[in-house]
Amino acid sequence: MKVQILNLDGTAGKGEVELSEAVFGVEPRADILHRVVTWQLEKRRGTARKARERSDVARTGKKFGNQKGGGTARHGDRAAPIFIGGGKAHGPRVRDFNPSLNKKVRALGLKMALSSKAKAGLVIVDNLDIGAKTKALVAELGKANWGRKVLVIDGDAVNDNFAKAARNIIGVNVLPAIGANVYDILKHDTLVLTRSAVEKLEARFNG
The missing domain is CATH 3.40.1370.10 (Ribosomal protein L4/L1)
Known part of the structure; x- marks a missing residue:
């Protein structure tokens, strides 16, 4: 050609x-x-770096407070996403793009x-x-x-x-x-x- x-x-x-x-x-x-x-x-x-979710965080599972009478919400676990140091809610997970x-x-x-x-x-x-x-x-x-x-x-x-x-x-x-x-x-x-x-x-x- x-x-x-x-x-x-x-x-x-x-x-x-x-x-x-x-x-x-x-x-x-x-x-x-x-x-x-x-x-x-x-x-x-x-590849996204994996975030630690609720099950990956090493925190106590002990209930910290009374169910009633504390004047606050009834929390049962410090690993909940709403707490500092808690697990990430719906965080990035490792996925293979190779x-x-x-x-x-x-x-x-x-x-x-x-x-x-x-x-x-x-x-x-x-x-x-x-x-x-x-x-x-x-x-x-x-x-x-x-x-x-x-x-x-x-x-x-x-x-x-x-x-x-x-x-x-x-x-x-x-x-x-x-x-x-x-x-x-x-x-x-x-x-x-x-x-x-x-x-x-x-x-x-x-x-």
Whole structure:
């Protein structure tokens, strides 16, 4: 699959890049993408620290006061939630948010996400060379008209000047090739890959 290389302003660049059909030509399946996205979001969740409830608090169970005549409520246990040092009422409990997903399914999901963008919403640029000025990058991307949400993926490391220029632009996110993931790819309107990113992603699956 050959794709024309573009410049950051959307104009045609020099040459074309050959994309691997095994990585960018896979037919997307909604069930696989859903499984991978669900797995990603579950992995992000933190485990709540368990609170001590009424049965976990070490306090006396002896009734402290008369049933009648004290002028107060008829309490029977100091571990009740209304007392300082008592158990927590309906406190957080430990829950497991660490699901497992086969590596082959995760790899297939990433291929499908890349392939879905290859059909519509994939842009290949030669490099991300630009001055570290947000105003200049906004002007370039404004000409390109790639949508409100743009994900830019570079090679081993993101171009430092580009990262500095893009960090204050709402809707533009930048990742190195190693950080490419299904959720971020799907939630953006346009996926921008550098030549280096294409090489790294294809090597990731071939290796």
